[in-house]
Amino acid sequence: MPLKKKYKGMSTTCTHVGRIIDEQFGGSISPIYMGTSYEYIDKDKDRYPRYSSTPNQEYLSKKIASLEETEEALILGSGMAAISSSLMAFLSSGDHIVVQNDIYGGTRSLIEKYFNNFGIEYSFTKGLLVSDFEREIRKNTKAIYIETPSNPLLKIVDISDIANLSKSHSLVSYIDNTFATPIIQKPHKLGIDIVIHSATKYFGGHSDICAGAVASSKEKIDKIWSFSKKFGGSLSDYTAWLLERSMKTLTVRFYEQQKNAKILSSFLNDSSSIEKVHFPGIENNEFYAIACKQMDGFGAVISFELKKNISPKEFLTSLELINPSMSFAGVESTMLSPAETSHQLLSKKERIEQGIVDNLIRFSVGIEDPEDLIEDINLAIHKCKK
Numbered sequence: 001m002p003l004k005k006k007y008k009g010m011s012t013t014c015t016h017v018g019r020i021i022d023e024q025f026g027g028s029i030s031p032i033y034m035g036t037s038y039e040y041i042d043k044d045k046d047r048y049p050r051y052s053s054t055p056n057q058e059y060l061s062k063k064i065a066s067l068e069e070t071e072e073a074l075i076l077g078s079g080m081a082a083i084s085s086s087l088m089a090f091l092s093s094g095d096h097i098v099v100q101n102d103i104y105g106g107t108r109s110l111i112e113k114y115f116n117n118f119g120i121e122y123s124f125t126k127g128l129l130v131s132d133f134e135r136e137i138r139k140n141t142k143a144i145y146i147e148t149p150s151n152p153l154l155k156i157v158d159i160s161d162i163a164n165l166s167k168s169h170s171l172v173s174y175i176d177n178t179f180a181t182p183i184i185q186k187p188h189k190l191g192i193d194i195v196i197h198s199a200t201k202y203f204g205g206h207s208d209i210c211a212g213a214v215a216s217s218k219e220k221i222d223k224i225w226s227f228s229k230k231f232g233g234s235l236s237d238y239t240a241w242l243l244e245r246s247m248k249t250l251t252v253r254f255y256e257q258q259k260n261a262k263i264l265s266s267f268l269n270d271s272s273s274i275e276k277v278h279f280p281g282i283e284n285n286e287f288y289a290i291a292c293k294q295m296d297g298f299g300a301v302i303s304f305e306l307k308k309n310i311s312p313k314e315f316l317t318s319l320e321l322i323n324p325s326m327s328f329a330g331v332e333s334t335m336l337s338p339a340e341t342s343h344q345l346l347s348k349k350e351r352i353e354q355g356i357v358d359n360l361i362r363f364s365v366g367i368e369d370p371e372d373l374i375e376d377i378n379l380a381i382h383k384c385k386k
């Protein structure tokens with residue numbers, strides 16, 4: 001039976017909302033509809049995969065809208081499909097957008113490399129305070145884009161302040177909510193218009209799905225959809241089905257990863273081999289107070305700087321359990337060097353300016369037993385010191 005009552009709990013939402021009822025056989029999970037052709041006579045919906053309107057795409061979007069507490073959501077083929085479609089739906093030639101300075105590299109290069117071609121102007125902020133955003137607003141500014149917590153230093157922007165600033169200038173506000181997830185941060189409730197996700201990360205959670213999502217009002221989703229169905233970055237029904245399965249365990253995974261991250265951040269903070277830990281959940285972190293104000297947790301990504309006498313490459317290759325690998329948010333813990341990967345295209349000077357030092361390591365904490373993760377790090381440090 002479909003749910004008649006509206007349940008509030010996020011775990012219940014993750015498990016049940018958006019399930020397609022298998023009326024034919026009474027199976028307990030959503031069937032997969034792989035069809036690309038659907039009847040149209042006397043039907044109220046034009047179903048087609050590129051239109052994100054097949055049964056699996058449509059139903060999964062209900063789960064995401066429900067978690068973000070928005071009217072609607074749209075599932076797309078990747079986080080970048082969600083980002084590009086959402087931006088292009090509201091920006092035209094002659095418009096200007098204010099963008100947070102440290103955002104996901106792919107988003108940054110979309111803006112820097114291609115916006116000029118479309119006549120769209122942009123400014124990256126100098127800092128993260130609301131005044132840093134306000135300073136960049138021009139006569140033709142149409143939108144503000146933030147990403148908090150940011151990658152890889154977990155810096156935090158005051159979401160309500162940005163929402164208020166946007167409203168007072170009638171701008172469209174965007175947030176990339178990938179790092180926090182709606183489990184601990186609901187930006188639409190704080191006044192942000194458009195909430196974007198790389199579902200490749202925590203929503204998928206098993207490092208085997210590439211997908212994206214955007215959640216907003218019906219009016220805004222309609223506009224984004226009208227662009228995305230022409231842009232063509234749709235998600236396959238098989239992947240939508242896999243993503244639905246993954247999202248059933250989102251709260252369980254995320255809470256466990258977050259609990260481990262708290263333990264690991266204390267361990268790293270106390271370690272004499274670590275120079276500095278960047279994690280909003282540590283009380284002396286500069287973003288602790290604002291994180292407490294707008295988040296229901298601190299997330300599961302930590303960045304830390306190794307002491308200068310430890311080579312980052314040697315450290316990463318000395319780990320046994322924790323994989324040195326790209327991307328993040330899977331149930332397996334991973335680490336990477338931002339200077340060698342996500343930020344390698346920047347000059348050394350630009351990296352230092354952004355705080356991406358060579359000995360910085362980004363740690364995506366998984367669901368392993370925290371004692372084993374601690375032992376793995378200790379053994380790797382020990383090997384490097386010899």
Ligand SMILES: *Cc1c(COP(=O)(O)O)cnc(C)c1O
Pocket residue numbers: 078079080081104106147151176178179197198199200201210211212
């Ligand atoms: C990975 C990521 C993206 C891009 O998502 P894809 O699914 O790889 O397209 C965007 N924003 C953030 C914060 C990310 O971590």
